[in-house]
Amino acid sequence: xxxxxxxxxxxxxxxxxxxxxxxxxxxxxxxxxxxxxxxxxxxxxxxxxxxxxxxxxxxxxxxxxxxxxxxxxxxxxxxxxxxxxxxxxxxxxxxxxxxxxxxxxxxxxxxxxxxxxxxxxxxxxxxxxxxxxxxxxxxxxxxxxxxxxxxxxxxxxxxxxxxxxxxxxxxxxxxxxxxxxxxxxxxxxxxxxxxxxxxxxxxxxxxxxxxxxxxxxxxxxxxxxxxxxxxxxxxxxxxxxxxxxxxxxxxxxxxxxxxxxxxxxxxxxxxxxxxxxxxxxxxxxxxxxxxxxxxxxxxxxxxxxxxxxxxxxxxxxxxxxxxxxxxxxxxxxxxxxxxxxxxxxxxxxxxxxxxxxxxxxxxxxxxxx
Amino acid sequence: xxxxxxxxxxxxxxxxxxxxxxxxxxxxxxxxxxxxxxxxxxxxxxxxxxxxxxxxxxxxxxxxxxxxxxxxxxxxxxxxxxxxxxxxxxxxxxxxxxxxxxxxxxxxxxxxxxxxxxxxxxxxxxxxxxxxxxxxxxxxxxxxxxxxxxxxxxxxxxxxxxxxxxxxxxxxxxxxxxxxxxxxxxxxxxxxxxxxxxxxxxxxxxxxxxxxxxxxxxxxxxxxxxxxxxxxxxxxxxxxxxxxxxxxxxxxxxxxxxxxxxxxxxxxxxxxxxxxxxxxxxxxxxxxxxxxxxxxxxxxxxxxxxxxxxxxxxxxxxxxxxxxxxxxxxxxxxxxxxxxxxxxxxxxxxxxxxxxxxxxxxxxxxxxxxxxxxxxxxxxxxxxxxxxxxxxxxxxxxxxxxxxxxxxxxxxxxxxxxxxxxxxxxxxxxxxxxxxxxxxxxxxxxxxxxxxxxxxxxxxxxxxxxxxxxxxxxxxxxxxxxxxxxxxxx
Numbered sequence: 001x002x003x004x005x006x007x008x009x010x011x012x013x014x015x016x017x018x019x020x021x022x023x024x025x026x027x028x029x030x031x032x033x034x035x036x037x038x039x040x041x042x043x044x045x046x047x048x049x050x051x052x053x054x055x056x057x058x059x060x061x062x063x064x065x066x067x068x069x070x071x072x073x074x075x076x077x078x079x080x081x082x083x084x085x086x087x088x089x090x091x092x093x094x095x096x097x098x099x100x101x102x103x104x105x106x107x108x109x110x111x112x113x114x115x116x117x118x119x120x121x122x123x124x125x126x127x128x129x130x131x132x133x134x135x136x137x138x139x140x141x142x143x144x145x146x147x148x149x150x151x152x153x154x155x156x157x158x159x160x161x162x163x164x165x166x167x168x169x170x171x172x173x174x175x176x177x178x179x180x181x182x183x184x185x186x187x188x189x190x191x192x193x194x195x196x197x198x199x200x201x202x203x204x205x206x207x208x209x210x211x212x213x214x215x216x217x218x219x220x221x222x223x224x225x226x227x228x229x230x231x232x233x234x235x236x237x238x239x240x241x242x243x244x245x246x247x248x249x250x251x252x253x254x255x256x257x258x259x260x261x262x263x264x265x266x267x268x269x270x271x272x273x274x275x276x277x278x279x280x281x282x283x284x285x286x287x288x289x290x291x292x293x294x295x296x297x298x299x300x301x302x303x304x305x306x307x308x309x310x311x312x313x314x315x316x317x318x319x320x321x322x323x324x325x326x327x328x329x330x331x332x333x334x335x336x337x338x339x340x341x342x343x344x345x346x347x348x349x350x351x352x353x354x355x356x357x358x359x360x361x362x363x364x365x366x367x368x369x
Numbered sequence: 370x371x372x373x374x375x376x377x378x379x380x381x382x383x384x385x386x387x388x389x390x391x392x393x394x395x396x397x398x399x400x401x402x403x404x405x406x407x408x409x410x411x412x413x414x415x416x417x418x419x420x421x422x423x424x425x426x427x428x429x430x431x432x433x434x435x436x437x438x439x440x441x442x443x444x445x446x447x448x449x450x451x452x453x454x455x456x457x458x459x460x461x462x463x464x465x466x467x468x469x470x471x472x473x474x475x476x477x478x479x480x481x482x483x484x485x486x487x488x489x490x491x492x493x494x495x496x497x498x499x500x501x502x503x504x505x506x507x508x509x510x511x512x513x514x515x516x517x518x519x520x521x522x523x524x525x526x527x528x529x530x531x532x533x534x535x536x537x538x539x540x541x542x543x544x545x546x547x548x549x550x551x552x553x554x555x556x557x558x559x560x561x562x563x564x565x566x567x568x569x570x571x572x573x574x575x576x577x578x579x580x581x582x583x584x585x586x587x588x589x590x591x592x593x594x595x596x597x598x599x600x601x602x603x604x605x606x607x608x609x610x611x612x613x614x615x616x617x618x619x620x621x622x623x624x625x626x627x628x629x630x631x632x633x634x635x636x637x638x639x640x641x642x643x644x645x646x647x648x649x650x651x652x653x654x655x656x657x658x659x660x661x662x663x664x665x666x667x668x669x670x671x672x673x674x675x676x677x678x679x680x681x682x683x684x685x686x687x688x689x690x691x692x693x694x695x696x697x698x699x700x701x702x703x704x705x706x707x708x709x710x711x712x713x714x715x716x717x718x719x720x721x722x723x724x725x726x727x728x729x730x731x732x733x734x735x736x737x738x739x740x741x742x743x744x745x746x747x748x749x750x751x752x753x754x755x756x757x758x759x760x761x762x763x764x765x766x767x768x769x770x771x772x773x774x775x776x777x778x779x780x781x782x783x784x785x786x787x788x789x790x791x792x793x794x795x796x797x798x799x800x801x802x803x804x805x806x807x808x809x810x811x812x813x814x815x816x817x818x819x820x821x822x823x824x825x826x827x828x829x830x831x832x833x834x835x836x837x838x839x840x841x842x843x844x845x846x847x848x849x850x851x852x853x854x855x856x857x858x859x
Contacts, residue, residue, distance in 0.1 A: 031639035176843035180801045181835040188828040307629045329633035344627040
């Protein structure tokens with residue numbers, strides 16, 4: 001078991017290195033750096049000036065060396081100005097003496113660089129944004145997983161029944177509705193003052209001034225901006241439901257398949273012949289074995305949730321991690337984007353690792369020697 | 370002219386009828402749930418001794434029957450709107466639904482013809498015919514074919530759309546559905562059936578032009594992803610060893626890359642300027658040619674004349690298309706390698722963004738296809754007929770492409786349907802972030818993106834493309850489900 005975990009972790013680190021190298025390569029292509037030079041320096045720089053600006057700010061060296069510096073395994077660059085004699089360098093912050101500065105500063109030392117858009121250290125920006133997204137994800141998972149498991153178990157316990165067919169069709173429909181479609185539909189239905197349910201209720205006088213459902217003009221709020229400081233049922237329901245809905249169908253279908261398979265097993269037949277009631281068969285005999293396969297699926301949902309989070313945060317204007325990534329990518333904020341990709345890649349790889357190890361732990365039939 | 374109503378003059382009695390059917394359905398559903406919880410079971414067939422069969426009906430059966438008839442009534446009302454659209458004389462009497470139904474007349478005709486022919490000949494049509502035994506598969510097929518025909522009658526023969534995709538009338542900005550154009554030109558359709566968007570373009574027409582756009586890109590992109598996945602997955606599964614380890618590692622690498630990040634990285638102007646998507650297209654588009662050449666070579670290598678003809682045609686056409694696709698002599702910014710192909714041989718140019726969108730979608734899909742193909746190959750290669758082919762002395766590529774691949778077609782066809790749906794979603798995601806084909810493109814993702822800004826005030830521009838995308842993907846998923854069910858029955 002220990003060797004298995006070690007090997008998986010090794011592969012994971014290798015994958016992470018490759019992926020960060022790819023991201024580093026893509027974000028540090030010459031056109032990106034040229035744009036960076038022009039936004040940081042002067043928009044009307046000539047080509048020669050751009051090159052000298054990049055050289056002065058440490059973007060001149062070979063790509064692999066700069067990747068090493070960013071990672072923190074190579075010493076950060078230093079450069080002595082020929083005229084003034086001032087020493088500047090990657091690890092020398094403004095106003096710091098060159099002699100006190102550390103030799104290496106990169107990912108391994110916990111230094112993620114400087115975000116040009118927020119005008120702040122990436123190390124300050126990112127945790128704040130991640131916290132917000134973590135909240136959103138936690139709520140979405142709290143809604144999605146129990147609901148999906150319930151639907152899957154109900155559908156799978158009597159395969160082919162009317163309930164099964166209804167629930168299966170519903171889960172297919174939910175996998176066919178990406179976040180940007182369900183989000184739009186939800187906003188129109190519940191968060192528009194003129195259309196949908198909210199519009200209708202306002203017309204009936206149930207919503208709005210003196211309405212018994214509350215003074216607000218809409219059932220839910222179509223923007224989650226206020227949820228960043230204060231989460232309420234009113235402003236957080238729509239984004240959470242939107243994220244949960246797309247993943248729900250997939251997990252439910254996997255649970256259904258797993259449950260249906262378990263229900264045809266020999267030991268279930270034995271239990272039935274013994275005269276155990278159907279309720280007890282489902283709850284005590286089938287359920288635990290049926291939940292092994294969905295565990296892997298749930299863990300592997302994280303990478304998909306990431307895309308969902310980016311869409312939902314953009315749609316509902318919630319400034320979390322996904323929103324930050326979009327901003328960083330569209331504003332050429334290289335170091336922030338790099339840090340975001342590290343987080344994204346690690347989330348994906350870590351969940352893969354957990355799902356592999358968890359599967360082995362949960363399934364007594366698999367033994368790794 | 371005044372604004373159209375949704376249901377026109379038939380609405381006077383169809384609308385209440387429809388409402389009644391919905392109410393009955395809800396009542397039936399509640400009764401059904403309550404009865405089930407209360408422990409009432411459905412009636413069963415009883416065989417009496419004298420050879421007759423009787424059915425006992427319980428309240429649950431009646432509740433279910435009510436629900437069934439309510440659905441039937443609802444469907445009849447929908448048909449009523451369509452028929453109303455076809456028979457009523459003026460657009461005002463037809464209403465928005467009727468007018469839309471009339472514009473879609475070619476689609477209805479094509480759809481009915483397809484279904485009539487398919488059901489008539491279904492016993493002769495193999496797996497496709499069996500699809501018509503499964504109600505879910507049929508519903509999915511109907512949805513998919515509706516959009517396919519709608520795309521054909523919008524993109525190739527523009528019969529369905531009422532206005533051009535980018536024709537704007539400034540007076541129609543954000544106007545509500547059914548609004549009449551103030552001063553229509555001679556021969557111009559006098560209404561905006563689903564209203565106007567924020568620039569004053571017709572939402573109805575754009576949804577159908579969007580269908581043509583989406584359905585022109587997604588099946589082809591999925592096909593390319595399959596060619597890449599199959600060309601790499603078959604040898605990985607068949608040979609195993611180091612090749613397998615390396616390819617699997619690369620596939621896992623690509624799969625661990627968050628899709629959304631990849632899109633942002635590939636589509637940003639700086640990276641496009643560096644030519645990264647072009648280099649990727651150079652690699653990815655090579656695979657279909659390799660696939661076809663190897664396919665024909667392995668089959669006909671004992672018959673050199675035929676082999677030379679087939680392989681020659683595949684190679685010449687393939688490379689001509691390949692170079693036409695990747696090279697773009699007019700674009701001076703591109704690296705030299707994309708400009709050396711002579712102009713007179715350059716059959717077509719792909720607008721810059723379309724190529725990038727295409728490449729990113731293919732790149733995201735191929736690793737998954739690779740994994741599926743590899744898994745199936747690992748399973749199929751232990752079969753006896755593979756061993757028989759090996760004993761006959763067939764080459765490995767013949768066995769892979771002509772023994773293993775045909776026997777893996779069932780799961781691959783099902784996955785192909787699912788994957789087109791997934792590709793549609795991906796394309797929509799790109800459009801949603803404004804990374805789509807072009808800012809003016811009517812594809813669904815881009816239109817949703819444009820409409821979402823004023824969503825709470827003017828919901829009508831964003832809703833139709835959203836529902837269109839959902840129904841197409843739902844149709845593809847249902848179709849895949851029906852196909853899977855029917856292919857498992859063999």
